[in-house]
Amino acid sequence: MNAPQDAIAEATPWQQAIHAAFTEAGIAQVGYVPDAGHTGLIDLCETDNAIDATVLTTEEEGIGLLAGAWLGGQRGALLMQSSGVGNCVNMLAFAQHCRVPMLILVTMRGEWEEFNPWQEPMGRATQAALSLMGVAVRRTDDAEALPGLVEEALAETFTRMLPSAVLIGQKLIGAKKW
Amino acid sequence: MVSDMAADGRLERRAVVRRLLDERGEALVVAGLGSPTWDLAAAGDHDRNFYMWGGMGSAVTIGLGLALAQRALPVLVITGDGEMLMGLGGLATAGAKAPANLSVVVLDNERFGETGMQKSHTAYGTDLPAIAAASGFSWTETVRDEAGLAALCGRIYAKNGCGFASVKIAPDDLPRVMPEKNGAIVKDRFRRALLGAA
Numbered sequence: 001m002n003a004p005q006d007a008i009a010e011a012t013p014w015q016q017a018i019h020a021a022f023t024e025a026g027i028a029q030v031g032y033v034p035d036a037g038h039t040g041l042i043d044l045c046e047t048d049n050a051i052d053a054t055v056l057t058t059e060e061e062g063i064g065l066l067a068g069a070w071l072g073g074q075r076g077a078l079l080m081q082s083s084g085v086g087n088c089v090n091m092l093a094f095a096q097h098c099r100v101p102m103l104i105l106v107t108m109r110g111e112w113e114e115f116n117p118w119q120e121p122m123g124r125a126t127q128a129a130l131s132l133m134g135v136a137v138r139r140t141d142d143a144e145a146l147p148g149l150v151e152e153a154l155a156e157t158f159t160r161m162l163p164s165a166v167l168i169g170q171k172l173i174g175a176k177k178w
Numbered sequence: 179m180v181s182d183m184a185a186d187g188r189l190e191r192r193a194v195v196r197r198l199l200d201e202r203g204e205a206l207v208v209a210g211l212g213s214p215t216w217d218l219a220a221a222g223d224h225d226r227n228f229y230m231w232g233g234m235g236s237a238v239t240i241g242l243g244l245a246l247a248q249r250a251l252p253v254l255v256i257t258g259d260g261e262m263l264m265g266l267g268g269l270a271t272a273g274a275k276a277p278a279n280l281s282v283v284v285l286d287n288e289r290f291g292e293t294g295m296q297k298s299h300t301a302y303g304t305d306l307p308a309i310a311a312a313s314g315f316s317w318t319e320t321v322r323d324e325a326g327l328a329a330l331c332g333r334i335y336a337k338n339g340c341g342f343a344s345v346k347i348a349p350d351d352l353p354r355v356m357p358e359k360n361g362a363i364v365k366d367r368f369r370r371a372l373l374g375a376a
Contacts, residue, residue, distance in 0.1 A: 029246060052246050054275055056239075057267030064236030064268070068208070068243025071228060071365060073373045076243070094233035098361035 011040030014172075017147035018105070019044040022077060025154040027051060027103070029069040031062035032079035037107035037173040042079065059084030063091035063163075066102040075158065077103040082110060082126040082167070083119060092133035092163065101157040104135065104165040105150070112141075112171040123170075130165050141169035182324055184348030189327065191285050191347045195256060196221045197327055198283060198334065202254070205335055206244055206372065210237035210257025212292040214285055218256060219357035225371030229357045229364055235264030238282055242272045245280035248372070252279050252335040259286040259300045259344075266309060269342070273314030276340040282310070283334065284342075287349040295349060310342035321345040 011019070018041055022030070030045045030053045032038060045053045056062050059080045066076030080088075085106060095102070109116075110123020130137045136156055138149045149166050157164035182193035195217040199207070204226075209218040211230040214237075218227055228244075230237060241255035262269075262284045272280065288301035300306060307318035316339030321330050330343050358364050 029243060052275075054242070054246070054271060057270050061236065061239040061265070061268050061271050064233065064239030064265075065243040065271070067233075067236075067365075068240040068245070069247045070243075071240070071368055071372075072206070072244040072247025073369065074243075074247040091233055091236060094236070094361070097232065098365045100365070 011044050012143070014143045014146045015040040015044065018150050019048070021147060021150045021154060023048075023050065024151075025158070026075050027077050028074040029054065029066060029076040030079065031056050031065045031076065033059050033062075033081070033084050035079070035081035035107045037081070037168060038079045038105070059087045060091040063088055063095055063100075063102070067095065067098065067100045070100050070102070075101070077105060079105050081107045082123045085126045085129055086122050089129065089133055092130075092135060095163050096134040099161040100163070101161050102163050103150070103154050103157055104130075104163055106165055106167045107173055108167055108170045110170075112169065114170065127167060134162055136160065136162070136164045137167060138165070139167035139169065141171040143172050146172065182327060184350060186348050188346060188348040189322070191217050191287070191350060192220050192352060194285065194327060194345055194347060197331055198254070198256065201331065201335065203252075203335060205252040205254050206248060208237055208241045208244065208253070208255045210255070210261035212258055212261065213352075214256045214258050214261070216352070216354045216356065217285065220355035223357055225367055227357070227364075228368050231359050231361065234261055236268070237261055238265055238268040238272050241280055241282065242268070242275060242277070245277040246275065249277060249279055252281065252337050254334055255280070255282045257282070257284055258291065259284055259288060259298045259306065260290045262306060263299050263304070269310050269313045269315070272340065273310065276314050276316060278316070278339050279337040281334040281341040282343070283330070284344045285347050286344045287347050289349045291349065291351065295351065300344075306344045307342055314340075315342045316340050318342045319344075
């Protein structure tokens, strides 16, 4: 992070399109564990008066948060990086049993031009781990295709009443700068 | 007046939960898995109860999402010390948002009651209200007696600050009173009661 802490990062076109999809779908709560790839979208959500954004200490809290939101009549989305999917497994069982819908947006680590080998095992297991826990998963490396997949996943989760995830390939975001 | 104390002089969990719910009004109540779910069921089933049978460690964050969604209504989370300890980070998350309509009450018997009464971290000194206070909760307290319980009942539905209480209770192993265990049914019933047919 070279930018001042309170600077609003420039959101990419795909981040702006995802934020617009959140608005269109009536997303009222967003939980997140920060990731560099989500920065612009987090800023858009934090500054949107129609969205209550909550920073989490660990990703599984987001499943509880959005289950509570759903109990209270609000739709939610959860932002994390791929390592966070590993933290969510037992709470995905909760969401599956109780049939709690939510969009899970995952920025991938441990793949294209990854500098940190510790990220590789969870990155490689992310899609299968989500599928194993009953989550419908989409994935893309194409920035132009991404907003459409998010719209599909949003429509799906609130119809299927189970979580739906979209994985954002590391190639789309760009390698982390060290 | 019926005593809320167990034979060893500590508060008795079922009596505590009945007292907490006496004046629930429109409040929304979430019970953590294990004994708090049995205690909430024993106090009387209610459409605005969400009983957890799993998802250990997430009672507070469920209460947080609910409190943010329904800011006009009091939200009460009743959970155990073991369940709370598994989700301590949730206290930081709830404290960062601190909705004024959220109260968390931990029934603290200093034991993992469902698994053989092993001592929990609160038996070794973990101070849950101190953690909540340091995480940004507006009020915190430890309740050990009838007077403290009466004062707590006056605070939990007031919606004037995100609150946390540890109620020290006797380590009783009481007969289970089991509510509906299909979480989708409990969730949908809760939503219908709160939101209507939609």
